Every structure is written in structure tokens, then in C-alpha cells.
Amino acid sequence: VSLKHALLGLLAESPASGYDLLKRFNTSLAFVWPAKQSQVYAELGRLAEEGLISVTGTGARNRTEYGITAEGLAELRHWLATDDGERTYRSGPLLRVFFLWTLPPAARAEYLDGFARELEERQIEFRRLRDETDWGDTDIDKCARVVLEFGLRSSAVTEEWASWAAQQLGA
Amino acid sequence: VSLKHALLGLLAESPASGYDLLKRFNTSLAFVWPAKQSQVYAELGRLAEEGLISVTGTGARNRTEYGITAEGLAELRHWLATDDGERTYRSGPLLRVFFLWTLPPAARAEYLDGFARELEERQIEFRRLRDETDWGDTDIDKCARVVLEFGLRSSAVTEEWASWAAQQLGA
């Protein structure tokens, strides 16, 4: 159950409303741990009941701001320190490649080349983010940059691989 | 809904029982699309009802062997040809890195070095698989090898990245 810890982590940075948090899930966290609106609001309710977060203020339009509590921070640190060994990756694109042999060679290469192009675009987006964001030299920003760097490196090798795979399976 | 297509893909290769398929999900598909026992048997039932697969034989100990039907193969090819654009990656380890700033520098490096070591072991396992399997030169095997190659390349860069990140965040 990691949505819980994603929320705690974001709230450890600064208090925020469900709406604020949602924006994070659609931007910085989109490639790491995406979440939907309904899920975020529901989880915030549960965390508040558990006492891991608490309402720190309210604003216009029913805005409710939550902050992390001491117990919440302890829970977050505990989760970080104890690796649960969960390594469940799921990749739709990769699953398709596994079964690409059922298609004619031309279609195989087409699929993989399309995938490569997509990854190229993603890299451009990541590079733009890296270069156009003005990063502070706080630890928070350092961590975010390190994660972004992973996105960049990983989409680069995946693109290379997809192009290579298109060659392998296209003939 | 991709478990459906994972099953169709495996059955396109050859008829198999739920038990047989489960072994595939725990080996070759473990890093691409893992699935649990209860899920596999339930989905097989649904696919049979839909007419995408059918019982091709029975054996000792209630063994029920399914084979893909013409409709099933059409559905598989259709799914392969039309990319649904779903790109939801979720990575627990990466999520942790995002929040590593809440821990002292030593603990950050420890986490990332541990992650790197894990990826090194995974690479060894992948290399063993690549070298010790006797691959035929069928299209089926070519696809499987291409996917395995992805696992190898991707765990290699991730390992490098994790070691680099340990340096970045450890001081």
C-alpha cells in the first residue's frame, strides 16, 4: 500500500489540500506513482482517521489543507527504512513485444518504431523539465532531480532497445 | 485489461492448462506481467465463456487444457495492432527515492546501494537465462530473447543510476 506513503511524503514537504496533491500526482509523480482524484480524497480521509495527518486549515471553496503529524512522519520514515522487497513491474508495451511473433514482420517493426518515437518525445519532455525548472539546492530538489535523471536515462536506453528490437524482429 | 491478452498470447503458442500457464507467469512473464493463481483460473473461465479459448483436452487430476480459438487469435492480433496508449508505470523503489530527503544522508546512500546490489543480482540471473537456455531460431524465441535483452539492459542502467544516485544523495 504505497499511495498512503506517497501522500505522507508529499505532505512531509509542506501542508497541502487534496487538490494540490492531485496536481503533483499528475506531474512529478505521474511516471512513478500515478493516482486518480477519487483515490486521493478517499485516502486522505483514511490517513486523517488514523492520525497520520491532520487538518491544518481551511479556505475558500471547501478547501481543506492537511499537514503531516509526528506519527505520520514516523510512519513515512519507517516505510523508507524497511524495504518490503515488492518488485512488481507491469509493462503493457513489453507484454505486446512478447507476443509480436503473431503479427507479420512489417507490423512488428512498425510497433517497435512507434514505441521508440514515443520514448524520444518523452526524453524531450524530461530534458525540458530538467533545464527549465529552477532547481534549488535543497535536499528535496536533489531527490526530485535524481528521480528525473532516472526517467531520462531509462527512456534513452529503452528507445535504443526498441530501435534495435525493430531491426531484430522486422526481418 | 491485459491479463486477458497475456493468456491469449501464451495459448497462441500452444494449448495449456491453468497450471502450465501459471508457471509462465512466475518465470518468463514475472517481470513483464505477473499474475496470481486465483486470477488465472478465473480469467480462463471468462475467456472460455466468451469463446476466445476452448477446452482442448482433459487429463489426470482434473487437468483442463485450453486452446485458443480463431476468435481468440483475432482478438489478440487486434489488441497488438491497436496501441491503447496506456503508460502507467508504478515503481515502489523510485517512489522511495523521491522521499529519501526525509532520512539522514547515510541512510539514503544505504538504500540506493542496496538497490544497486539487487539489480546486479538480477542481471546475473538474466545473463544466466540468456546463456543457458537453448534458444531455437523460431519467431517465438526471438521475441522472448528481445524481451530478455530489455530486462538486461534496463537493469544495467538502473544499477549504474542507483550507484550514481547514492553518490549524489549520500553527501
Added chain:
DNA sequence: ACGTTCATGTAATCAGTTACATGATTTT
């Protein structure tokens, strides 16, 4: 006889997605 592997299923629960619903405030 005994342990292991083969083989399937069900029930409860948890996590995630889609769709619907509402209304206040700010901007143009």
C-alpha cells in the same frame, strides 16, 4: 505409507478506474 507435485477452485478483501454530481470563486 508418506511426502511431493499436480491441479483446481472459492471467498474476502484491497487497490485502482470510470463516471457522475455539485457548487463556490475567480477571471474575462
Added chain:
DNA sequence: AAAATCATGTAACTGATTACATGAACGT
């Protein structure tokens, strides 16, 4: 006055995990 954005919530459903449960056949 209208449109856009802010802001939260609920209900129905689908997908995935955990745990329980059973029993036949095979190897030693």
C-alpha cells in the same frame, strides 16, 4: 453574464492479492 478554474465527494465496477480448501496421482 458566462466561462474557466478550484475544490470535494460518492457509487459502481474492474483488477489484483491473500487466504483458505480440497483432492488426485506420482515417486520413494
